[in-house]
Amino acid sequence: MVLKGPAAGSVFPVPVIPLDDPADARLGEYRDLKDRDLSAAGGRFVAEGEIVVRRLLGSRLRVQSILLTAPRLATLAPAITAARAECPVFLATQPVMDAIAGFHVHRGCLAIGERGPDPELTAGARTVLVLEDLVSADNVGACVRNGAAFGVDALVLSPRSADPFYRKAIRVALGSTFALPIVRLRSWPADLLALKRHLGLTLVAAVVEPPGCETETSSGSPSTPIPLPALRRPERVGVLLGSEGPGLSAAARAACDLEVTIPMSPGADSLNVATAGALVLYHLQQVAGR
Secondary structure, eight states: OOOBOSSTTOBOSSOEEEOOOTTOGGGGGGTTGGGOOGGGSTTEEEEESHHHHHHHHTSSSOEEEEEEOHHHHHHHHHHHHHHTOOSOEEEOOHHHHHHHHTSOOTTOEEEEEEOOSOOOOOTTOOEEEEEESOOOHHHHHHHHHHHHHTTOOEEEEOTTSOOTTSHHHHHHTTTGGGTSOEEEOSSTTHHHHHHHHHHTOEEEEEEOSOTTOOEEOTTSSEEOOEEGGGOOOOSSEEEEEEBTTTBSOHHHHHTOSEEEEOOOOTTOOOOOHHHHHHHHHHHHHHHHTO
């Protein structure tokens, strides 16, 4: 199919395949997305929405295929051309796309991508965000987006944390997932301690306890949480965030060198974990420039 693109007379560089049958066998990976997690199988994931797919096309990750409506094809054509994507582009009407996905894809655009090999964290990483047992895809996606906004070099996950390549997490992260090195540890907290030594990190635990509450740090000595405004940035830092219910485990806190808390108004007990993480990362970014 020859498609007239934004540049008059241009020929679209990849096959554009019109579809009118939701049961088309070529669309198996797009089918019933609301009820399953594609990323759990075969290292693939679903990107949803124009911004997310545009970022996927501009990333190092391979795109397997794209499914979109005619309006989204018109707006994404330059990005697909620039990326030299070697994948089929399936063109469907909105009702057909909705029938395939199992829900109303109001953004009119989906793509299947491949994760690629797990990245290796190099000793050059200065800021690492560590998530312990965050099971909410929304919170993981928000933490990825915050990390990208505040200069995080890598994201590290405990074994039980939600998958950042889950469709909803990628959507919340606005595709920042594709540019951020992400590593899932297998043994907790042993692998965290090994990573700390490998990267030379000072581990900082974000906790909700007010200043004056003592806990034991990795040095074995008692520690009291530091109010966030008083925290000085270590040369290489790992920020640990825990789940919103129990917070960080005792083992994770014991692995840390410092604990930091965010002063709040009387009567407030906690913040959303992604919000708390954003405040800590913003503070570290600002004090680094002083």
